[in-house]
Amino acid sequence: MAKSRLFRSTMIVSSMTMLSRILGLVRDVVLLGVFGAGGLMDAFLVAFKIPNFLRRLFAEGAFSQAFVPVLSEYKEKYSLQQVQILVSRTSGALMLILSMLTVVVILLAPWVITLFAPGFADQPDKFNTATELLRLTFPYLLFISMTAFASGILQSYNRFAAPAFAPVLLNLCMIGGALIFAPMFDTPIMALGYAVAISGLLQLLIQLPQLWQQKLLVAPKVDFAHEGVRRILKLMLPAIFGVSVTQINLLLNTVFASLMIGGSVSWLYAAERMSELPLGLIGVAIGTVILPSLSKSEAQKDDISFKKTIDWAAKLIVLVGLPAAAALFMLSDVLMQALFMRGEFSLRDAQMSAVALQSMAGGILGFMLIKIFAPAFFARQDTRTPVKIGIISVFANMIFSVIFIGIFYLLDKPLHGGLALATTGASFVNAGLLYYCLQERGIFRFGAHWKKLFLQFFIATFAMLAVLYLLLPYFPTDASQWRRILILALLCVAGAVTYGVVLIATGFRPRQLKHG
Incomplete structure (x- = not known):
């Protein structure tokens, strides 16, 4: 029940x-x-x-x-x-x-x-x-x-x-x-x-x-x-x-972006909003639901239920987060053109926003994993560990920002793309260190069954990307907004169906998502 x-x-x-x-x-x-x-x-x-x-x-x-x-x-x-x-x-x-x-x-x-x-x-x-x-x-x-x-x-x-x-x-x-x-x-x-x-x-x-x-x-x-x-x-x-490092990193991006050319804040905002779509649908939802459950398991000293809840949440996160990150990277240009290119938001604005989204897309999986790894510590009333990791992550974001802005400057690329890429790097630093501590303390680790799961998820994601790559040339960049949105929706459906079919063909079954 x-x-x-x-x-x-x-x-x-x-x-x-x-x-x-x-x-x-x-x-x-x-x-x-x-x-x-x-x-x-x-x-x-x-x-x-x-x-x-x-x-x-x-x-x-x-x-x-x-x-x-x-x-x-x-x-x-x-x-x-x-x-x-x-x-x-x-x-x-x-x-x-x-x-x-x-x-x-x-x-x-x-x-x-x-x-x-x-x-x-x-x-x-x-x-x-x-x-x-x-x-x-x-x-x-x-x-x-x-x-x-x-x-x-x-x-x-x-x-x-x-x-x-x-x-x-x-x-x-x-x-x-x-x-x-x-x-x-x-x-x-x-x-x-x-x-x-x-x-x-x-x-x-x-x-x-x-x-x-x-x-x-x-x-x-x-x-x-x-x-x-x-x-x-x-x-x-x-x-x-500890729990808000992602937001601190994004806010630092705003500080840096205010020093760049006009529009940089808006371009980063558009990219953040698109990246937050899968994060909000699954990452935030699962993080919200599992915290009371983890807290109850901890209060009852039920370690088995505690681990099974994290494992169940991680399956849903990777199932959705991996293809979502890959699809946003592949479709960044057409997404911005289809959804935002209208009125005062020009083609250049759409292209500049797409640069930020490409750099930010890879971090979606990291952001989502943070949403389930951090509550595992807070449910045990351990705030010190996420805080220490959060401090490391913020410093990593600052270092990555300097490095990537410098690289983008040398390559004559829009500098706000370097800021977005720094956020991606910092998210994986944060998620990786949280998981390392969970594993070292025996709280949670990816079991043997995850080897097959990871392989299935990667094969299905690769197949989805191949289909999207083949279909992208048919996107009508000069069509009306409603037609662009319709074609974009068809692309998303084609990618999602491919991902689901190939995932099932590799042996994955929906019953594997049952809690426990």
């Missing part, structure tokens, strides 16, 4: 995430079509990336990874009343910290923009626009962090639908802001700032009914002396770095 529930929960999160990602893709097509690449769009992306980065750092990243294991332990050992007290005290502490941070950032917005986008300093219009947008968007961090808090509670009680649906509201608000409200503003892009803040509040509100059903909609109270709160903060502080 528990095994089927885990798979069902994954499907719920994945399907809701798919809806969110599809709407996110529509959102990006609309934004880039309305506002183009560079100029105001660069300003908005920097302003939005700061609270969004902190959201993933504090809320969905470190806080969730620290809070869920402690909450799971309280569920197993204590009464509902004790759980309610933990929820009340934790929400009070979180709201106080985030409210203070929000006020500080709004007051110091110009200095924050200077820190995160130093290249804007000599462009007054872009700098001032980014500053105002940061003040509008930053309250989103408070709302979305409380949303993540509520989601963590619901996920611990196997309620995944509402938390997974919440991001849909962000996409709908931003699409509405760009198409409906932007023309009403003297500076149209300001509409996106309001849309982001409003979406955060809406995402929080839709969690409240289910919290009430679980009898966990309790009033916040500040009490940093509470044992559970102290443990969460103790686990959270190092986890801030």
Whole structure:
């Protein structure tokens, strides 16, 4: 029963995430079509990336990874009343910290923009626009962090639908802001700032009914002396770095990109959004679902179930991540032309975004593996190991950035491609070191059955690439956008069918994906 529930929960999160990602893709097509690449769009992306980065750092990243294991332990050992007290005290502490941070950032917005986008300093219009947008968007961090808090509670009680649906509201608000409200503003892009803040509040509100059903909609109270709160903060502080290294690396790319030619921030953004599609559909979904399960296994000291859960998650990750990375690399040009080349987003913008996507595609598998390896440590309330590895990964990203930017400069290639390639390298450093520690400590290792699995996955991926290579010349670069999208969809279907057929021909069977 528990095994089927885990798979069902994954499907719920994945399907809701798919809806969110599809709407996110529509959102990006609309934004880039309305506002183009560079100029105001660069300003908005920097302003939005700061609270969004902190959201993933504090809320969905470190806080969730620290809070869920402690909450799971309280569920197993204590009464509902004790759980309610933990929820009340934790929400009070979180709201106080985030409210203070929000006020500080709004007051110091110009200095924050200077820190995160130093290249804007000599462009007054872009700098001032980014500053105002940061003040509008930053309250989103408070709302979305409380949303993540509520989601963590619901996920611990196997309620995944509402938390997974919440991001849909962000996409709908931003699409509405760009198409409906932007023309009403003297500076149209300001509409996106309001849309982001409003979406955060809406995402929080839709969690409240289910919290009430679980009898966990309790009033916040500040009490940093509470044992559970102290443990969460103790686990959270190092986890801030360990679980969000990918986002730190991507943010460093934004800092570097702000110093490059106009449009670099937007080109990297378009590539990141495409690479996040498979990451969000499978990597984030599985990482979200397995953390409560791993935490429960750890609380019950069930090492066998713990290992089987990671092994099951790894199968799904490699099954999807390997062909997704290969396909995004092969289809990077046609993807950008089919989806984004419209309105203010030109052919050059599509080509420059494709350069970043090619460099970033290889890291998708690394990003996805991090999503299941890191929770294995956090479920055991071990935050030190991911932190140490995270520090190594960030330094690796900086070193790779210098090396690859230098290589791209010597080869006369767009420099932002070097930044994307550095992120790919850092992701594998991170995932590789996490796996090494899991293996050395006897927590998890790829067993003998993985030799055959890896061979099957690679053969099927190679066959898929061969078919895509043969079909690519038929892509109509000068056709209408709808026809380009249709042909792109057919290419994707052909690649997916080839991958599935060849995978089954090698002896792989769907029953191998059963948990345990």
